[in-house]
Amino acid sequence: MVRRFGATVALDGVDLPVPSGEVVAIVGPSGCGKSTLLELLAGLQEPDAGTVSASPAAFMPQRDLLLPWRDALANAGLALECAGASRAEARRAAEPLFERFGLARFERARPAELSGGMRQRVAFLRTLLAGRPLLLLDEPFASLDAITRAEMQEWLADALVEEPRTVVLVTHDVEEALFLADRVVVLSPRPGRVVAEILVELSRPRPRRETVTSPEFAALRARALEALGL
């Protein structure tokens, strides 16, 4: 599959089968076409050559696009409303999940009153509530500090154990990719091509500290960094 923007070749021959139930992480340098790849999978762009076939997907874009005038509950239920539910039905569907997502008592808060991590959880909850079999997550934890980021990674890993989905996750962070994914796909600098695929055969659930300090994890990290030329 190829995607060009004028003379710029963003993706050149990327072929990415994602088996149902698998968590795939895409890593690669800035500008190598990661967001483009997710938008192609989401059906928001068309390839210039080749085909894309994906299950109906819920897309969490690189910037959290919460609506500032809606409270957290109404933001979380937005995808359901777009699918035809009434606002009251959408709120009722979102409400029971707030506790589990660490958002209890913030149902009526507007995005400006939430922390960065909370906003990302609301955006993620909205993506999850869309009820699609495939989740496309573009740098879901990019703007967070290291501690919140580690918490969010653990929380996402647990959520996926409880509620398994097929996931394509874009990240700059090799450790995040290895911690969360079953398979890490490394892209080259633009034009993006697949330079390595790393199978992450670590059992789940993955307790964070034990996982990231294990020799197996260190070996996988070395392979990923080598593929990235770092």
Ligand SMILES: Nc1ncnc2c1ncn2[C@@H]1O[C@H](COP(=O)(O)OP(=O)(O)OP(=O)(O)O)[C@@H](O)[C@H]1O
């Ligand atoms: N709509 C567009 N029009 C023109 N060029 C575009 C468009 N979208 C992306 N590009 C170009 O395609 C290339 C890939 O962009 P993309 O946003 O997919 O990269 P990325 O890997 O997501 O980068 P980052 O890690 O910085 O988010 C870049 O060179 C970018 O300038």
Ligand SMILES: [Mg+2]
């Ligand atoms: Mg991007």
